[in-house]
Amino acid sequence: DAGVIQSPRHEVTEMGQEVTLRCKPISGHDYLFWYRQTMMRGLELLIYFNNNVPIDDSGMPEDRFSAKMPNASFSTLKIQPSEPRDSAVYFCASINYPGTGLYNEQFFGPGTRLTVL
Amino acid sequence: GNSVTQMEGPVTLSEEAFLTINCTYTATGYPSLFWYVQYPGEGLQLLLKATKADDKGSNKGFEATYRKETTSFHLEKGSVQVSDSAVYFCALSRVDTGRRALTFGSGTRLQVQP
Numbered sequence: 192d193a194g195v196i197q198s199p200r201h202e203v204t205e206m207g208q209e210v211t212l213r214c215k216p217i218s219g220h221d222y223l224f225w226y227r228q229t230m231m232r233g234l235e236l237l238i239y240f241n242n243n244v245p246i247d248d249s250g251m252p253e254d255r256f257s258a259k260m261p262n263a264s265f266s267t268l269k270i271q272p273s274e275p276r277d278s279a280v281y282f283c284a285s286i287n288y289p290g291t292g293l294y295n296e297q298f299f300g301p302g303t304r305l306t307v308l
Numbered sequence: 309g310n311s312v313t314q315m316e317g318p319v320t321l322s323e324e325a326f327l328t329i330n331c332t333y334t335a336t337g338y339p340s341l342f343w344y345v346q347y348p349g350e351g352l353q354l355l356l357k358a359t360k361a362d363d364k365g366s367n368k369g370f371e372a373t374y375r376k377e378t379t380s381f382h383l384e385k386g387s388v389q390v391s392d393s394a395v396y397f398c399a400l401s402r403v404d405t406g407r408r409a410l411t412f413g414s415g416t417r418l419q420v421q422p
Contacts, residue, residue, distance in 0.1 A: 195351070222408050234397065234412040247409065282351055288408060297410060299351030 195300035197283050203306045209271040212303045215264055216285030224284040225268050273307045280304050310335040312398050314413035321388055321420050329383040329416045331398035339400040341374050341381040346395045388420045
């Protein structure tokens with residue numbers, strides 16, 4: 192398997208522009224996570240999905256952020272309008288969960304480095 | 309809520325030195341504990357895990373023991389190599405409650421010099 196695929200790897204945009212980050216999870220995984228990594232705040236969970244349904248979006252910073260998962264093999268994270276403080280590395284991760292009390296490894300994509308000027 | 313606290317970095321060591329990276333956690337119930345590693349330009353990879361008290365996780369010469377009495381999960385390696393240079397994250401998950409997401413510490417950068 193190719194692992195979790197994210198695109199683009201790098202994105203530079205200007206303040207006010209719309210940004211869309213993309214993720215393809217590992218085939219067969221039923222959970223998908225979006226994380227954001229910054230120097231100031233470390234790794235933060237933004238949102239996660241189970242079987243394409245958003246389960247917990249309490250980490251989404253504000254209404255400018257939205258995430259969708261239209262099918263099991265694709266998810267997007269959109270920022271509109273973007274601001275300089277959104278500059279960060281955004282990671283997507285997926286997992287196949289065997290059941291309560293058990294744990295499978297969460298696989299991370301390589302990340303998208305976003306710079307908002 | 310759940311939280312993870314790691315020692316500040318960077319940690320700079322010479323090759324073959326002993327490594328300890330401290331990690332403590334706050335959580336109710338019975339969390340599972342993990343160490344992830346992030347090499348430059350890459351995503352995070354699971355290094356080791358422990359799912360109950362007194363469990364020891366180990367992989368690639370790294371070890372960590374789940375200590376419920378001290379709420380700690382310190383990472384150790386007896387002899388580090390230059391190739392171990394990376395950022396190490398301690399994390400927990402409340403698999404017992406069904407919550408799937410990980411709570412991460414702030415990360416500790418390790419630099420190993422030849």
